[in-house]
Amino acid sequence: MGVVDGFKSASLFGKIAFILLAVASFCIIIAFTCTGWGESNENFGGGYQIHWGLWRRCTEYEFSNAPCSPLDGWANDWWAFAQAASCFGFFGILVSFFLVILYLFVDSCKGNGEVATGAAILCLVTGVIQLIGCIVFGVEFDDVYYDRGTSEFWLSYAFGMAIVAALLEIVAGVLLILECKKGGGTSASG
Numbered sequence: 001m002g003v004v005d006g007f008k009s010a011s012l013f014g015k016i017a018f019i020l021l022a023v024a025s026f027c028i029i030i031a032f033t034c035t036g037w038g039e040s041n042e043n044f045g046g047g048y049q050i051h052w053g054l055w056r057r058c059t060e061y062e063f064s065n066a067p068c069s070p071l072d073g074w075a076n077d078w079w080a081f082a083q084a085a086s087c088f089g090f091f092g093i094l095v096s097f098f099l100v101i102l103y104l105f106v107d108s109c110k111g112n113g114e115v116a117t118g119a120a121i122l123c124l125v126t127g128v129i130q131l132i133g134c135i136v137f138g139v140e141f142d143d144v145y146y147d148r149g150t151s152e153f154w155l156s157y158a159f160g161m162a163i164v165a166a167l168l169e170i171v172a173g174v175l176l177i178l179e180c181k182k183g184g185g186t187s188a189s190g
Contacts, residue, residue: 006105013179014104014116020172021097021123027165028130032090035068036158038141052141053158054083078140085133086162092126093169100176113180120180123173130166134159 007015031037035053042048048061058068071079099119102109109115142153 010104013175017172017175020168024093024165024168025097027161028093031158031162034158036156039156041152082133082137085129088126089130096123120173120176123169127166127169134163
């Protein structure tokens, strides 16, 4: 049976969960790697803009020798929590998507309720962790070591994509639980 036949024969909840996790995977990969979680505008020294990501910040200041500097290992507790929560969310979405692919397309796992249940639990747990990390980042972002009187802070596109990914993952987890409850999946032992 091919991929198209596997998708056609899948239940509605399985199809929707697959599509949601595909979109969530796309969003979280971009959010996890880009410097677009937040922006700040330095009002002194020419008013250049700084782009903040989870792992580095980059400036548009054209005379800078090092336009980007790493933020991993930065001694800031809430930032470290946002990084850790995003790691859980990132890997949770990708592993859940892999499990749903197994559940829908691989004959030995097709319709296996244990695979769907594992994907559902992983979606819910890591989706909530990712969402909490986004909330912490959003609340604390303007509380970096910069003087608020000389800098403006605002959230940006990658932050929004991370929230979208977390919400889609949580919805996919709920759909996978409904899939198991309605009898769409059976255990490996019968």
